Amino acid sequence: MSRAFRLKQGEPIPEGVRRIARGRIDHAIDALADASEEGVHDARKDMKKLRALLRLVRGEVGEKVFRREADTFRDAARELSGLRDADVMLATLADLEKRYDAEVGPVRQAVEAHRLRTTGGGRRQAAQTTIAILTEARGRVDEWPLERDGFEALADGLERTYRRGRRDWRAALGEPSTENLHEWRKRVKDFWYHCSILEETWKPVMTALADEAHELSDRLGDDHDLAVLLDFGAESLEPLIAERRAELQEEAFAYGGRLYADKPKAFVRRIEHWSRPVLLPSSS
DSSP states (O other): OOOOSSOOTTOOHHHHHHHHHHHHHHHHHHHTTTOOHHHHHHHHHHHHHHHHHHHHTHHHHHHHHHHHHHHHHHHHHHHHHHHHHHHHHHHHHHHHHHHHOOOOHHHHHHHHHHHHHHHTTHHHHHHHHHHHHHHHHHTTGGGSOOOOOSTHHHHHHHHHHHHHHHHHHHHHHHOOOHHHHHHHHHHHHHHHHHHHHTGGGSHHHHHHHHHHHHHHHHHHHHHHHHHHHHHHTOGGGHHHHHHHHHHHHHHHHHHHHHHTOSOHHHHHHHHHHHHTTTSOOTTO
């Protein structure tokens, strides 16, 4: 069975959504088999993709199922969060060292000590706990109440994601606090994943949108990682962190201005028009 994170041309929406969900769950389980740093990173990305998929079909599955499954995948990701956070801080330090020729040795030592305290022998246990959660969730995918076919099954979720992203973009523009930027990033990732799922509706355009959202997400992600590092205790690097965050935020707002130029309903109408040859109901 294909694990591709996109709907195929002519594929019924309920069948495609279930296939995508199983594919991400299976990929995460496989990634966690050796409890490696890369595997944990890949599995956490799969959790985010699964939650974005649920948001796309939220109106179809209903609030009860949406909340149950979204909370399940959130909890699974949290099992791995302590393992991932220290790895991210070390990668962020490495980027600062390379970019500014900064002296990061004392901070790196503190992060590495924190990493040992946090993970210890728990990496494999956390991976096994997450695998158990995901295996149980996989067995419920067939029960997701997906009925409608065609674009109307996705329209509400897509509009909600775009509307929330546009709102959070404006909030971050008005007050670029770490919290506002982080909330915006969550919705940007949803938008990126939704564009990826809908890539076949009009491939050149949807791929370009997905790429732009990916670039925006990366900049907001790097900004947040720097904020986390500073909160951890990297005060000695504060001037460099502030300089880098200013660069990232300037780039992020430029991307945001392009991606969120449309009003939500107009954006969704345009996607619906593009999708007609691809996402027609299977009975038509």
